[in-house]
Amino acid sequence: MTNSSQQDFDVEPSADDPDASDPAPRGVAASGVTGIGIGAIAQEIGLTKDTLRVWERRYGFPQPMRSPGGERLYPQEQVTKLRLVKRLLDAGHRPSKVLAQPVDTLQHLAESSGVGQDAPDAELDHLISLLRKGAYEEFRFWVLKRATRDGLERFVLDVAAPLAARVGNAWAAGSLQVYHEHLFSEAIQSTMRTLMRPLGDALRGRGGRPRVLLTTLSGEGHGLGILMAEAMFTLSECECIQLGLQTPLHDIVEAVSAHNIDIVALSFTAVLPAQAIANGLTDLRNLLPSHVRIWVGGSSPALRRKWNEGVVHVAGLAPIDETVAEWRQSAVL
Numbered sequence: 111m112t113n114s115s116q117q118d119f120d121v122e123p124s125a126d127d128p129d130a131s132d133p134a135p136r137g138v139a140a141s142g143v144t145g146i147g148i149g150a151i152a153q154e155i156g157l158t159k160d161t162l163r164v165w166e167r168r169y170g171f172p173q174p175m176r177s178p179g180g181e182r183l184y185p186q187e188q189v190t191k192l193r194l195v196k197r198l199l200d201a202g203h204r205p206s207k208v209l210a211q212p213v214d215t216l217q218h219l220a221e222s223s224g225v226g227q228d229a230p231d232a233e234l235d236h237l238i239s240l241l242r243k244g245a246y247e248e249f250r251f252w253v254l255k256r257a258t259r260d261g262l263e264r265f266v267l268d269v270a271a272p273l274a275a276r277v278g279n280a281w282a283a284g285s286l287q288v289y290h291e292h293l294f295s296e297a298i299q300s301t302m303r304t305l306m307r308p309l310g311d312a313l314r315g316r317g318g319r320p321r322v323l324l325t326t327l328s329g330e331g332h333g334l335g336i337l338m339a340e341a342m343f344t345l346s347e348c349e350c351i352q353l354g355l356q357t358p359l360h361d362i363v364e365a366v367s368a369h370n371i372d373i374v375a376l377s378f379t380a381v382l383p384a385q386a387i388a389n390g391l392t393d394l395r396n397l398l399p400s401h402v403r404i405w406v407g408g409s410s411p412a413l414r415r416k417w418n419e420g421v422v423h424v425a426g427l428a429p430i431d432e433t434v435a436e437w438r439q440s441a442v443l
């Protein structure tokens with residue numbers, strides 16, 4: 111992310127805020143004005159309320175209506191455009207070049223820069239169509255069959271990861287609902303755990319290093335990234351401790367000490383604002399002993415910035431094996 115777009119995100123909260131209580135998150139205000147409240151929009155799209163207000167002042171978009179109490183209410187077409195805007199910004203476009211454009215222009219921009227475009231793959235398309243028509247047993251069967259046929263590594267890299275991106279694109283385009291995402295996550299998680307368990311069990315107690323703790327920080331509710339990362343760490347013969355989602359910092363620190371952890375691996379999608387990620391990582395770095403490494407991954411554009419030497423951005427799943435090998439070379443075991 112460039113410095114100028116970073117500034118557009120990192121703004122101080124404003125005092126005296128009529129939106130603060132956000133009393134009408136979704137629906138119709140007393141006056142009959144329909145729209146979605148600023149808190150609900152910010153959460154859904156992965157922005158802060160202050161960013162939305164700054165854009166309104168600086169670029170004239172979004173342009174919400176007001177409830178009788180003065181709270182901002184965003185009509186559906188502005189929400190749709192905001193989703194597209196966020197995805198373009200995540201891909202590196204600047205707010206100044208994007209926010210004032212009409213939605214058609216933004217759609218062309220997204221198409222020409224590959225944002226939200228899926229690579230052709232008939233089998234993945236078939237899986238999406240099973241999800242869409244509610245054929246969950248069939249979906250689970252195909253996922254498990256492909257996983258059994260291909261093995262853990264190929265399943266993660268060729269199916270689970272691109273399928274997650276496809277499901278996200280279909281959700282953004284309105285062709286899958288949030289409950290489809292839940293069902294998709296459930297099927298992928300249970301398949302991956304089934305495949306991973308025997309190797310994970312066999313590694314336990316062998317004294318293999320590094321010992322890796324995996325989790326997400328508060329506010330990051332997406333768990334497939336750390337699960338996929340766990341699969342790759344396990345295949346690299348690391349002993350993994352999976353804490354699941356949204357672990358408070360002090361609990362991470364306690365688990366690190368209790369399990370003699372070498373690396374804390376965290377995953378970030380684009381839902382957490384850049385500033386929240388920076389604060390969380392700075393605080394965690396200060397709380398952990400210096401020999402414990404923090405490795406971060408995931409699609410959050412905030413990870414593209416330069417981190418201090420105590421935080422390493424691992425760009426994707428495939429480089430995990432090599433990064434672990436480098437750790438082993440540099441560590442005194």
Ligand code: B12
Pocket residue numbers: 153154155156196197200271272274275276277278279281282288289291292295329330331332333334335336338339375376377378379380381382405406407408409410424425426427430
């Ligand atoms: C499944 C899903 C959900 C499920 C999550 C269930 C669960 N228990 O995990 C549910 C339905 C709960 C959900 C909720 C939400 N979601 Co959602 N979700 C997804 C989906 C389809 C997959 C999520 C996921 O786990 N991705 C994480 C991994 C798999 O992908 P990745 O970040 O690109 O990371 C890759 C690599 O970098 C690497 N990696 C990841 N982590 C790590 C870590 C390390 C150490 C390493 C080395 C590598 C590595 O592995 C990945 C595979 O290549 C994505 C689509 C997508 N493209 O990710 C949307 C997506 C992340 N969700 C989104 C949104 C907006 C939301 C909600 C706000 C609204 C909603 N849909 O309900 C809430 C917010 C919840 C919260 N507070 O965090 C948006 C975020 C967009 C944005 N700019 O903010 C996405 C991108 C969908 C979209 N296209 O718009 N979601």
